[in-house]
Amino acid sequence: MNLICNVDELLRVKVAEALKVLYNVQVEPGSIVFGKTNPEFEGDFTFVVFPYLKVSKKSPEVTAGQIGDFLKANISEVENFNVVKGFLNLVVSGNYWIDYFYKIAGRRDYAYTPITESSPTVMVEYSSPNTNKPLHLGHIRNNLLGYSVTEILKANGNNVIKTNLVNDRGIHICKSMLAWQKWGNGETPESTLDDVCKKGDHLVGKYYVEFDKHLKKEIETKVKNNWEREDAAAKSELMLEAQEMLNRWEKGDKEVVALWNKMNDWVYSGFKETYSMLGVNFDKTYYESKTYLLGKELVEFGLNKVDAVSGEKVFFKKEDGSVRIDLTPEGLDEKVLLRSDGTSVYMTQDLGTAVERFKEFPKLKRLIYTVGNEQEYHFRVLFLILKKLGFKWAEDCFHLSYGMVELPDGKMKSREGTVVDADELIKLMVDTAREMTLALGKTEGLEKEEAEQLYKLIGLGALKYFILKVDPKKTMLFNPEESIDLHGNTGPLIQYTYARSRSILRNVISWDIENCTPSDLRQLGENMDKKSRELIRLLSEFPKIIRDAGKDYNPGLIANYVYELSKEFNQFYHDTPILKEKQSDLRNFRLSLTYKVAEVIKSGMLLLGIDVPEKM
């Protein structure tokens, strides 16, 4: 737990007390909320008294005044107050803020909940790519979101297991394999003349596209020969061949499995590179080829299990042999769990892996699936079935659903080639960062290697921040030409702010972050300037921001906060001498403040998976 009590918590208690003493009403301190004070008025917190007029039986002004008097008389932290209509603006003393600052100054972890042996274990699944094509912009959002959420959950005192469930089998992979076999002429990442395809995932993706091209051609030919379009697709020879290949794979056909291994390995080495650029990683990787048969025994279980509510069996077998569950009482539909030929569907597999996860990690307190919002229905059904099967942990499962990334001309569609390739985009961002940095002449004194590192850090910072600052739930628009901005509300601005603050600290011989006597403190507190005060107030919000971001699974809250802090710091930097301040106590304080703000900016950025440079 956090040992440092924020003043707003104290104020809540005291306001509740005031209401009790003055108007004899019992109010939960937790139910009292403070707003931010309008910049036009003096104050750190604002208490709105309108809701309490009924009990005070007085005008808003009088009520606010009475509560203000009470607080001022009873707590030293409240230095002053002013009343505007029904708004009670409370001014917290500079002494409190300076005191608070020096309490957190030396504590790097002041906003974090420590992870101990008794911390809850949480699993976050994210990324989960198919192995038939390279990653695109949509995957980038998934990866960044998943990674950031795990970091945020760790900051909230959770033991997080990051997992990736790779979809390495199925008809889509067979399509790439078949196309390569037919038209590949033995092309490999090593032998290829196409630069892009030297990265294995792109080579495999090329044959996926190739398959689709030939398939389309075949269908068109058939349609010309008076086939029905649907028939032409379903009975296309290519599709049948791919299907046949999948069957051979499932039977363990040596030749097919060898090809499958070879091409998947190409893809993995490609993914490895992209993941490394993105800075994401996993504690555990699952492969669908190893898990796709799970869940079949659950079907049997469900056929016998009696539903606690309806008294009926949870699953039922239809006359055609398929096994289903009827979810119409819940407002959903009937869902197939086993095809009439006895093979399982995606849902069956997901049921099986969920059960497996909780068996593997009995202490699992939460299982989070980072998957796009187009699968919301799927997860609703999945969790509902688990609940009906009697698994108590079903309610610990959570679909971290995020919105699609759209392009200026609409949604990305892999088949139509309107996707933004992940590697290409990353390169574009890094190139832009390089250009910009060179144009600003900021590479002085940097080794070539260092400079390249910096471009990468800035380019990726821009990309990651751009994507993560948006509420995950929302559909977002990405314009490759225009979204690459390095000014304003962007990652590079925050990185720049950090670099600036570090630059100051580099230029100081020494200072002591906690070297202040009580009388120094009083002196500082009484004379504190507005910007310092605002910075400390912002620092005091960091713990709550981390909590809220964890509760909502929303990195955007962190992004907005870090931006606000950076902006405030830039103003402080602009109009306050820090290093050049002559009075040593004051200089010490400002240096400490600079140090602390830099530290929090860095911490916040790391929660987003973004690195910050010492110089830029």
Place this chain on the structure above:
RNA sequence: GAUCCCGUAGCUCAGCUGGAUAGAGCAGCUGCCUUCUAAGCAGCAGGUCAGGCGUUCGAAUCGCCUCGGGAUCACCA
């Protein structure tokens, strides 16, 4: 047909457990580098919070309706 999500400045987004005159950035216009990094700071301009009705002392925020956009409801994944 059913369910769910979204609609805030020209553009991209905050704000949504109801509170003061709805905020940022980009784009446009104006200033500020012999002082700690100008990827910065200060300012101007830009709004029927899709529209309507309701609840409330008070609505961008809550409820209902309409319009517009998107997603889903496979023996696909």
